[in-house]
Amino acid sequence: MSEIEIGLYFVVFLMTLILLRIPIGFALIAVSFCGIWALMGWRIAWGSLGIIPFHFASNWVLSSVPAFLFMGFICYHAKLTEGLFTAARVWLSGLPGGLAVASIFGCGGFAAVTGSSVACSAAMGKIAVPEMTRYNYDPSLATGTVAAGGTIGALIPPSLIMILYSVMAQAPVGKLFLGGLVVGLITVAAYVTMIIIRVKLNPSLAPRVTEHFPLSVKMAALGKTAPILLIIMGVFGGLFSGLFTPTEAGAIGAFLSCIVALISGRLSLDVIHKASVETIVTTSSILVIAVGASLLTRFLALSGSGDALSDAILGMGAHPLMIIFGVALIYLLLGMFLEPVGAMMLTLPVVLPIVNEAGYSAIWFGVFLTKLLEIGMLSPPIGMNVFVIKGVVDKSISLGTIFRGVSWFIGCDLMIVALVVAFPAIILFLPNLVG
Amino acid sequence: MGTIRKTIRYMTGAMGFLGSALVILLVLHVSADVILRNVFGYPIAGTIEVVSMVYMIGICFLPLALADERDAHISVEVLTELMPPGVVRWLIIAGTALGIVVMGFLCWRTWLEAVVQYRKGAVMIVAGRDPIITWPSYFLLPLGFGLSALVCVWKIFCQMTRRPFGPGDDALPAGMELVAKDKIENV
Amino acid sequence: ETLKYAFGYASASTVGIAADDYAAAVKERSGGAVSIRNFPMSLLSLAETGPGLRDGMADIGYVVAALTPKDFPRYMLMQDLQLMVNLQEPRGKESVAYAGAVIEYTLTKCPECLSEFQGQNQVYMGGATSSINMSLCTKPVRTLDELKGMKIRVSHAVVSRLFTELGATPVSFPANESYEALSQGVVDCTQLSLPELTNMSLADVVKAVTVDLPGGLSSNVAVNNINLDAWRKLNDDQRAALLWGASQISADITWGYYADAITNEKVAADANISLVNGDAAAMEKMREFARNDLPGTLEGYKTTFGVANAETIASEFQDMYAKWLDLVEPVESRDQLRELFWTQMFQNVDPKTYGM
Ligand code: NA
Numbered sequence: 014m015s016e017i018e019i020g021l022y023f024v025v026f027l028m029t030l031i032l033l034r035i036p037i038g039f040a041l042i043a044v045s046f047c048g049i050w051a052l053m054g055w056r057i058a059w060g061s062l063g064i065i066p067f068h069f070a071s072n073w074v075l076s077s078v079p080a081f082l083f084m085g086f087i088c089y090h091a092k093l094t095e096g097l098f099t100a101a102r103v104w105l106s107g108l109p110g111g112l113a114v115a116s117i118f119g120c121g122g123f124a125a126v127t128g129s130s131v132a133c134s135a136a137m138g139k140i141a142v143p144e145m146t147r148y149n150y151d152p153s154l155a156t157g158t159v160a161a162g163g164t165i166g167a168l169i170p171p172s173l174i175m176i177l178y179s180v181m182a183q184a185p186v187g188k189l190f191l192g193g194l195v196v197g198l199i200t201v202a203a204y205v206t207m208i209i210i211r212v213k214l215n216p217s218l219a220p221r222v223t224e225h226f227p228l229s230v231k232m233a234a235l236g237k238t239a240p241i242l243l244i245i246m247g248v249f250g251g252l253f254s255g256l257f258t259p260t261e262a263g264a265i266g267a268f269l270s271c272i273v274a275l276i277s278g279r280l281s282l283d284v285i286h287k288a289s290v291e292t293i294v295t296t297s298s299i300l301v302i303a304v305g306a307s308l309l310t311r312f313l314a315l316s317g318s319g320d321a322l323s324d325a326i327l328g329m330g331a332h333p334l335m336i337i338f339g340v341a342l343i344y345l346l347l348g349m350f351l352e353p354v355g356a357m358m359l360t361l362p363v364v365l366p367i368v369n370e371a372g373y374s375a376i377w378f379g380v381f382l383t384k385l386l387e388i389g390m391l392s393p394p395i396g397m398n399v400f401v402i403k404g405v406v407d408k409s410i411s412l413g414t415i416f417r418g419v420s421w422f423i424g425c426d427l428m429i430v431a432l433v434v435a436f437p438a439i440i441l442f443l444p445n446l447v448g
Numbered sequence: 449m450g451t452i453r454k455t456i457r458y459m460t461g462a463m464g465f466l467g468s469a470l471v472i473l474l475v476l477h478v479s480a481d482v483i484l485r486n487v488f489g490y491p492i493a494g495t496i497e498v499v500s501m502v503y504m505i506g507i508c509f510l511p512l513a514l515a516d517e518r519d520a521h522i523s524v525e526v527l528t529e530l531m532p533p534g535v536v537r538w539l540i541i542a543g544t545a546l547g548i549v550v551m552g553f554l555c556w557r558t559w560l561e562a563v564v565q566y567r568k569g570a571v572m573i574v575a576g577r578d579p580i581i582t583w584p585s586y587f588l589l590p591l592g593f594g595l596s597a598l599v600c601v602w603k604i605f606c607q608m609t610r611r612p613f614g615p616g617d618d619a620l621p622a623g624m625e626l627v628a629k630d631k632i633e634n635v
Numbered sequence: 636e637t638l639k640y641a642f643g644y645a646s647a648s649t650v651g652i653a654a655d656d657y658a659a660a661v662k663e664r665s666g667g668a669v670s671i672r673n674f675p676m677s678l679l680s681l682a683e684t685g686p687g688l689r690d691g692m693a694d695i696g697y698v699v700a701a702l703t704p705k706d707f708p709r710y711m712l713m714q715d716l717q718l719m720v721n722l723q724e725p726r727g728k729e730s731v732a733y734a735g736a737v738i739e740y741t742l743t744k745c746p747e748c749l750s751e752f753q754g755q756n757q758v759y760m761g762g763a764t765s766s767i768n769m770s771l772c773t774k775p776v777r778t779l780d781e782l783k784g785m786k787i788r789v790s791h792a793v794v795s796r797l798f799t800e801l802g803a804t805p806v807s808f809p810a811n812e813s814y815e816a817l818s819q820g821v822v823d824c825t826q827l828s829l830p831e832l833t834n835m836s837l838a839d840v841v842k843a844v845t846v847d848l849p850g851g852l853s854s855n856v857a858v859n860n861i862n863l864d865a866w867r868k869l870n871d872d873q874r875a876a877l878l879w880g881a882s883q884i885s886a887d888i889t890w891g892y893y894a895d896a897i898t899n900e901k902v903a904a905d906a907n908i909s910l911v912n913g914d915a916a917a918m919e920k921m922r923e924f925a926r927n928d929l930p931g932t933l934e935g936y937k938t939t940f941g942v943a944n945a946e947t948i949a950s951e952f953q954d955m956y957a958k959w960l961d962l963v964e965p966v967e968s969r970d971q972l973r974e975l976f977w978t979q980m981f982q983n984v985d986p987k988t989y990g991m
């Protein structure tokens with residue numbers, strides 16, 4: 014058996030284990046270890062196990078992962094984000110589908126303080142869906158909106174997926190964030206436009222909210238968003254005026270959130286405890302997968318099967334556009350089943366060299382990949398955001414209803430994907446401009 | 449049995465406390481560095497080194513057992529949804545068994561590495577101040593991996609004997625996670 | 636025999652290109668008996684290479700001594716003598732001379748240095764230097780007044796002390812965050828060598844380069860160390876071929892950075908980046924620091940790292956450097972430097988006994 018064959022067999026074995034519900038991180042570590050052992054002998058496999066976990070974790074850029082997670086959990090548990098939806102609602106109630114539009118804007122705001130799309134859906138779902146139900150919104154529109162709106166959380170910075178990508182691909186996280194910001198804002202615009210058009214064509218989806226809010230109420234609602242706006246402005250303002258780097262922004266964001274929560278009287282020991290414990294549990298479960306993926310990268314390098322795979326694909330002489338189309342298709346398929354961090358870590362060792370050889374910039378691809386992975390959060394059968402919404406809404410709303418509602422948003426997403434492939438400058442303009 | 453369960457919970461609780469403390473320290477330390485640098489032109493030398501070599505190691509590895517306890521490790525459920533629960537239960541047990549092996553090996557190997565680093569008294573150079581000692585960080589790895597392996601051993605015992613496992617007295621019998629599909633917290 | 640060479644740089648980088656030539660040189664010299672398979676970044680990161688080479692994950696590795704200073708204190712000491720290059724009138728090839736001095740001193744005058752590498756289960760096979768370090772800034776920095784309160788990213792402890800002495804505020808974060816930090820104004824300058832204008836695309840954000848501050852360079856790398864067990868398994872001819880290759884890659888990387896620095900002077904001109912010099916007062920203060928700081932540095936090596944003969948190493952190394960300043964004077968090309976490294980140093984290493 015050649016080294017490349019050994020590599021491919023072990024990859025197949027790895028996929029089998031993962032499909033059999035073995036935790037992804039354990040499977041990655043075990044298979045990569047055995048693979049290196051089979052290829053290079055015990056000593057080298059044993060050596061790698063001692064070196065890689067420490068060096069992977071002791072990473073300055075990676076330190077923004079717990080920091081940004083902590084910031085999001087503090088904002089969530091201290092209920093700093095609640096005013097967002099109310100304000101959007103009071104100001105936008107006149108629009109067709111005003112509540113749904115308000116939910117999207119609420120998600121956009123929440124996205125600026127959280128790195129994860131699931132957190133974004135869960136937070137907005139609890140507030141916005143009951144409100145929409147109260148006004149007899151179509152359940153599939155109401156739930157679909159919040160499930161899809163959550164994906165903005167991973168696009169608008171901060172973004173966990175982009176931080177992890179930046180570590181794996183050695184791409185500057187600040188540039189990724191800027192590209193993500195643009196695609197996140199485009200997504201907000203596309204979702205809002207789609208909702209308004211749908212409701213215009215079929216007003217029964219979202220009965221018009223008749224309440225009229227006097228200016229004083231509107232201003233008061235705006236005032237309620239002050240805490241979260243303060244945090245967002247503090248982080249983005251400090252970032253762009255050069256007070257700190259993107260890596261430091263996580264800690265500053267978390268610190269600001271605690272201060273704001275303290276001033277508004279919502280910081281308790283319980284909030285800090287919940288937020289910090291959720292932060293470390295999430296961080297260490299991501300880390301196990303990341304260490305495994307890092308081991309897999311070495312195994313693929315040693316066996317040469319990663320190179321062989323990318324050479325085979327590149328050797329077909331496909332046009333770069335065909336390659337990116339194929340990559341997108343693969344991620345859409347994987348996204349149906351896999352969780353995004355796992356899907357990304359599993360595939361990057363093979364996909365990155367291919368994309369790189371095909372001439373795509375690492376920044377562009379990182380943002381593009383995030384968008385693709387987020388579509389996976391919505392697509393059946395395993396759509397984490399959909400499950401989360403299912404968990405927080407009335408039991409009478411079925412999974413099928415939510416998936417149906419989400420399908421319109423996936424349509425928008427696919428158009429955005431096509432758009433950024435056709436015009437890469439959409440993603441790259443801002444990062445190239447600012448640096 | 450009660451004693452074991454209590455001991456495990458005590459240990460994971462302690463790791464959770466340490467990990468949480470490190471997250472808060474990380475936030476305060478980096479913020480202080482940024483503030484002092486911008487306001488007083490006086491950065492804290494060695495912030496990056498301490499964050500990556502001390503805080504990050506603690507935050508990443510100490511809470512591993514907590515992640516086991518809370519079933520926070522990510523797995524793919526697409527095929528198992530179609531399988532009979534009896535089969536799935538054994539697959540879940542197999543996953544835990546692999547966890548014991550993986551975490552056990554990592555504990556053993558990183559312990560040996562920690563001893564090597566301790567013997568030579570590993571340090572790291574820091575711009576603007578004396579070198580910082582790095583070898584103690586290496587011991588956080590076997591600690592985290594070891595506890596995680598222990599929790600997995602207890603977990604597999606609970607799964608085989610269908611005992612409740614995890615925090616809270618209303619915890620589901622281990623290996624029955626499939627029943628609780630809408631139990632999605634911690635995301 | 637196929638040996639795996641791990642280096643934490645991209646294949647298109649200066650190191651990557653030198654690595655390809657190295658593999659070819661060893662193959663040719665050994666008549667095909669030794670071939671080298673290169674792993675740019677994919678097998679071991681820079682930080683992992685030391686322990687990875689120790690454990691045999693790679694057979695050959697690009698080791699950065701500064702990452703584990705306690706493993707290689709004497710090699711690190713030579714790095715910390717770097718400010719000596721500021722003490723004479725510039726002759727242009729200081730970095731090339733420094734590389735030669737480090738390698739020859741290690742190979743011939745410092746058996747403890749070689750034992751330090753063997754203690755990490757590897758054989759020392761030569762080093763390389765960056766070109767001279769400069770301040771890459773977003774505004775011209777020439778005078779003590781302009782240095783006052785200026786935030787500069789530094790990578791060496793001694794340089795950090797130097798800038799504090801000059802009234803600036805040294806900040807530390809990874810070199811590869813320089814682009815963002817400069818473009819956003821987190822720092823005013825970053826301490827790096829001129830080739831980073833293109834390597835890290837810093838030409839987009841840098842507006843002025845102070846070419847003689849801080850001076851000094853990085854010399855703490857061992858560019859093609861070989862795992863001790865792998866080394867001892869080879870026969871004399873194979874080891875000889877690897878020594879030949881070592882002379883080539885050490886010369887290539889050193890000359891590569893030196894030549895890149897010259898190319899980047901043109902890059903700077905094209906990008907309207909002004910190359911400025913520190914004024915007399917700033918330069919004098921810098922030299923004064925370089926002289927006054929040395930005793931403290933040597934004392935630190937005695938107490939922290941247990942290098943009892945720190946003073947001896949420092950003075951012997953100074954002589955070696957002076958000798959190499961003259962040796963590299965006539966060198967005008969990479970091939971001439973290869974030749975010089977081979978005849979002056981590696982040719983004299985006995986493949987039958989070295990590292991055995
Ligand atoms: Na976000």
Ligand code: NA
Pocket residue numbers: 348349350351388389390391392393394395396397
């Ligand atoms: Na999906």
